[in-house]
Amino acid sequence: MKTYLGIDVGSISTNFVLIDEKANVLFSLYIRTEGDPIKAVKKGLKLLREKMPKGAEIKGVGATGSARQLVGVITGADLVKNEITAHAKGASFFVPDVRTVIEIGGQDSKVIILENGVVVDFAMNLICAAGTGSFLDNQAQRLKIPIEKFGELALKSKNPTTISSRCTVFAESDMIHKQQIGHKIEDIVAGLCQGLARNFLSNVARGKNIKPPIVFQGGVSENVGMRKAFEEELGEKIIVPKYNKVMGAFGVALLVKENSPKKTKFLGFDVADKDIKCTSFQCNGCPNRCEVIEARIDGKVVARWGDRCGKWSSLNPG
Secondary structure, three states, rough: EEEEEEEEEOOOEEEEEEOOOOOOOOEEEEEOOOHHHHHHHHHHHHHHHOOOOOEEEEEEEEEOOOOHHHHHHHHOOEOOOHHHHHHHHHHHHHHHOOEEEEEEEEOOOOEEEEEEEEEEEEEEOOOOOOOOOOHHHHHHOOHHHHHHHHHHHOOOOOOOOOOOOOOOOHHHHHHHHHOOOOHHHHHHHHHHHHHHHHHHHHHHHHOOOOOEEEEEEEEHHHHHHHHHHHHHOOOOOEEOOOHHHHHHHHHHHHHHOOOOOOOOOOOOOHHHHHOOEEEOOOOOOOOOEEEEEEEEOOEEEEEEOOOOOOOHHHHHOO
C-alpha cells in the first residue's frame, strides 16, 4: 500500500498525517514541540513506526511549518512547502468551495483568501501573540482552567465582559482588573474570546475580502468560545473541518501525493534513532555575514542553508 506522510512543525505543536492514495487518513498525531523540533520529529517518527499499517510503504514525505526546512533535511522530505499553501490545500479538500481560511496556531495567525481553490491573498500576524494558542494557554493556566475547558466556559456566559485585546499585555492586565472588581470568570473568558476575534479581524484580516464559506483551523479552532466569537463578529457560519488541528500536515501530505516522486528521498524511520544536531556559524566571505545553518546526522554534515550566495548550500550532498 502506497502512503504519503505530511509533517508540520511549528513553535507549539508538531503534527504528522499519513494518508493513502485515496487521501484517507491512516494516522494523525498532534504533539507539543516543547522548543525542540528535532526531538519532536524523532518522537513522532517513532510513534508512527509503531502504528504503521501492515504492508504500507511511504512513497513521499512533505514538510511544512516554521521549521519546515530543518524537518525537510533531517527526514529527507521530497517536498517542502510554506504553511499558506499547505493550509489552503487541506481546507479545499474538505470544503471545495472555501473562500476564506482562518488559521490560528501556537505563535502566529493567518487569513487566507481563495477563489476557485486558488490562493489570491493572505496575511499573517507574526508580531503580536494576542489570540494565539500560546497566549490562550497562558491565560488558562493563570485562571487555573484546563485549556480544553476554556471555550466551554465561555459559552456559559450570559454577559461577556469587555476585554482590551490590542495586545497580550493589555488583555492580561484588563482581565486581572476585571477579576479584581468581581466579574464572573465565564464572563471574562467570553469577553476575551470576543476581543481576540475582533483583534484578528481588525489587524490580521484588515482590508481582506472575507466571504463564506469560512473555514477555521489550527489548534485554536478547538476552542468553541473562539468559534462562537468569530460567528458573532462575522455574522456567518464558521466551518471547523475534520483534522482541523493537523490541517497543515494533511495539506502537505496531499501535495506530496499529487507530486509523487519516482523514488522518495525519505531517510526512513531509523533516522529517529540517530544523533541529529543543528548548529550555525557566520560566514565572513562578504559584508552580508550570513548565518549559515548546518545539520548533522551521526556527526556527518547532511545540509547547510541560510547563505544568500549559495557558497555553502551548494556543497550539500546529493
